[in-house]
Amino acid sequence: MAKRDLPYLIIDFDSTFTQVEGLDELADIALQGHPDRQKVVGDIRALTDSGMNGSISFSESLRRRLGLLSARREHLPLLVAQLKTKVSDSIVRNRDFFAQFPGRIYIVSSGFREFIEPVVADFGIPADYVLANTFTYDEAGNITGFDPSNVLSRDGGKIEQLRQLNLPGDVYVLGDGYTDYQIREAGLANRFYAFTENVTRDAVVARADEVVPSFDEFLYQNKLPMTLSYPKNRIRVLLLENIEPTAEKLFREEGYQVEIVQGGLDEDELVARIEGVSILGIRSKTNVTQRVLDAANRLIAVGAFCIGTNQIDLVGCMKKGVAVFNAPFSNTRSVVELALSEIIALARRLPEKSEKMHQGEWDKSAKGAFEVRGKKLGIIGYGNIGTQLSVVAEALGMQVFYYDIAEKLQLGNAHKVRTLHELLQQVDIVTLHVDGRPSNTNLFGAEEFALMKPGAIFLNNSRGHVVDVPALAAALRLGHLGGAAVDVFPYEPKTNSEAFESELRGLPNVLLTPHIGGSTAEAQRNIAEFVPERIMQYINSGNTQQSVNFPNIQLPDQQAHRLIHIHANVPGVLARINNVLANRHVNILGQYLKTNEHIGYVITDIDKQYEPELIDELRHVEHTIKFRVLY
Numbered sequence: 001m002a003k004r005d006l007p008y009l010i011i012d013f014d015s016t017f018t019q020v021e022g023l024d025e026l027a028d029i030a031l032q033g034h035p036d037r038q039k040v041v042g043d044i045r046a047l048t049d050s051g052m053n054g055s056i057s058f059s060e061s062l063r064r065r066l067g068l069l070s071a072r073r074e075h076l077p078l079l080v081a082q083l084k085t086k087v088s089d090s091i092v093r094n095r096d097f098f099a100q101f102p103g104r105i106y107i108v109s110s111g112f113r114e115f116i117e118p119v120v121a122d123f124g125i126p127a128d129y130v131l132a133n134t135f136t137y138d139e140a141g142n143i144t145g146f147d148p149s150n151v152l153s154r155d156g157g158k159i160e161q162l163r164q165l166n167l168p169g170d171v172y173v174l175g176d177g178y179t180d181y182q183i184r185e186a187g188l189a190n191r192f193y194a195f196t197e198n199v200t201r202d203a204v205v206a207r208a209d210e211v212v213p214s215f216d217e218f219l220y221q222n223k224l225p226m227t228l229s230y231p232k233n234r235i236r237v238l239l240l241e242n243i244e245p246t247a248e249k250l251f252r253e254e255g256y257q258v259e260i261v262q263g264g265l266d267e268d269e270l271v272a273r274i275e276g277v278s279i280l281g282i283r284s285k286t287n288v289t290q291r292v293l294d295a296a297n298r299l300i301a302v303g304a305f306c307i308g309t310n311q312i313d314l315v316g317c318m319k320k321g322v323a324v325f326n327a328p329f330s331n332t333r334s335v336v337e338l339a340l341s342e343i344i345a346l347a348r349r350l351p352e353k354s355e356k357m358h359q360g361e362w363d364k365s366a367k368g369a370f371e372v373r374g375k376k377l378g379i380i381g382y383g384n385i386g387t388q389l390s391v392v393a394e395a396l397g398m399q400v401f402y403y404d405i406a407e408k409l410q411l412g413n414a415h416k417v418r419t420l421h422e423l424l425q426q427v428d429i430v431t432l433h434v435d436g437r438p439s440n441t442n443l444f445g446a447e448e449f450a451l452m453k454p455g456a457i458f459l460n461n462s463r464g465h466v467v468d469v470p471a472l473a474a475a476l477r478l479g480h481l482g483g484a485a486v487d488v489f490p491y492e493p494k495t496n497s498e499a500f501e502s503e504l505r506g507l508p509n510v511l512l513t514p515h516i517g518g519s520t521a522e523a524q525r526n527i528a529e530f531v532p533e534r535i536m537q538y539i540n541s542g543n544t545q546q547s548v549n550f551p552n553i554q555l556p557d558q559q560a561h562r563l564i565h566i567h568a569n570v571p572g573v574l575a576r577i578n579n580v581l582a583n584r585h586v587n588i589l590g591q592y593l594k595t596n597e598h599i600g601y602v603i604t605d606i607d608k609q610y611e612p613e614l615i616d617e618l619r620h621v622e623h624t625i626k627f628r629v630l631y
């Protein structure tokens, strides 16, 4: 936009340019060590709010606040230093914007010039463009009040100030307070933008032409130059399945909008809610199918807040340019501890002993109970969980045997077994830790149970569909198996209010748990930090490290503009991208490419200078799936 096209921009200072109210902060500094500090500061804050939302007049609010303040001239440098650290994040982020439009931006504030001028000067806004009150002092340097001849000290002061300015052409006001809105109400501005990054006042929001949660959003709406390529507040996150609240907090801190659903959603429900969502967070219950992806018009990333990703159509996501991230180790230890506790509990027949005690039956006997020391543990799936269980089980004195379809490093004294059937015939306890890939459906059926030793114990903490549940129930009913622990089921209730149905209910020495392998405070907290961090790194820098479906690239720091191009992996796309760049004489600072079977992922860092048409041309390179620019 040419400079003459920028409307005059009137920006409020307190709680808009800065995150805080200057007078509140001044009171806090001035009253340090004062016994009633908290109370007085609280009273001043309440008066600020009453003036801002229009419930008392502005002049009354100002007069009463200054009466309580007890501040001195020497407190002002401390206040300025403090305010410089409290400039609103989105204003700091767009620092360059202010220097680009000299003469078009005014700070009009009912606050005080003494602290506003030095703060906005750092952004290139000269003193002439700051319109604010001034303090009065006594000879000892105490702040006694304000200059009453300044129009801004009066009710309707901002309106009068704008009248006196008599600005030609369009005028936009950006602020958080009622007095900012009044400029527009008086017809002295074309638009009023309620700025809600720091505070949201209902009375102000209700009257605004637009509500902008950040300065980025204001710039984006007005097609003005901005630091980010896209305002973060436009990124909508949908978190399902009771994800630990740290995730919500982290996404909100990043500036995203977050919507929470406690249970899982079925396909129809998710299809109905996915439109406009940029980040979807799920656990093991929600299926991300092709139908869901077809309805997803803005999806950038899916976060599996768990280990397993079999519930997600990973290839479908890839072909749509949607990166998927999980938490591959955050709940590993929790599953291992659950499995160990189950092995010991079943070896001692605790489920039935405890049940009998609850029924008033005292059954003291050693029948069917054994120590786990020296017993043979068969681990099927020797991945992260399987190997960790292997180490801990050996520490308990168990002999570990494992079977995995992939070649795996043997830990400790664990014995590798060549086939599943060989393993089943020799161990006392079988525990499943395979992943949920479709080919593992009914990996365990009647034949496998029959091969297990009589009285052996069986555990499934992996995925429900891996086991033929009626076959397991039959083996238990026949007394062929000594007990079982099952945490995962082919169908699991969507929420805690849905009943659980299974052939396994009521069978002796069977521990049934509601998919809680990873449900510990530690695991959930770790996951809720890990996954958002990966997703935000991807969105902010293009880094795909640890994505489960995208080619993994760990990128160096961004040098200038970064072009992120996801395309179908067919020959010639990179050459086409580079032709476009060469034809437009764009200097490439760095380029990174990685492909997998389905997609190519190219990151190109280019010089700041380029023609806007370049972006359009790159978007239209044949076979492009997704393209975005990071400024």
Ligand SMILES: NC(=O)C1=CN([C@@H]2O[C@H](COP(=O)(O)OP(=O)(O)OC[C@H]3O[C@@H](n4cnc5c(N)ncnc54)[C@H](O)[C@@H]3O)[C@@H](O)[C@H]2O)C=CC1
Binding pocket: 307, 308, 309, 328, 331, 332, 335, 380, 381, 382, 383, 384, 385, 386, 403, 404, 405, 406, 433, 434, 435, 436, 440, 443, 461, 462, 463, 487, 488, 515, 516, 517, 518, 519
């Ligand atoms: N109950 C719960 O709450 C939890 C369940 N899980 C489940 O546990 C699974 C395993 O987790 P990790 O150990 O972290 O995964 P991982 O990917 O590190 O290990 C899985 C291992 O299973 C092997 N495998 C796959 N199919 C096999 C087969 N048919 N026969 C033998 N080996 C086979 C793989 O080669 C791999 O080594 C997850 O995929 C998830 O489904 C994970 C966390 C919590």
Ligand SMILES: O=C(O)CCC(=O)C(=O)O
Binding pocket: 283, 284, 285, 305, 306, 307, 308, 309, 331, 515, 517, 518, 519
């Ligand atoms: O805690 C959950 O919801 C799922 C745990 C799980 O199965 C996994 O991490 O794969």
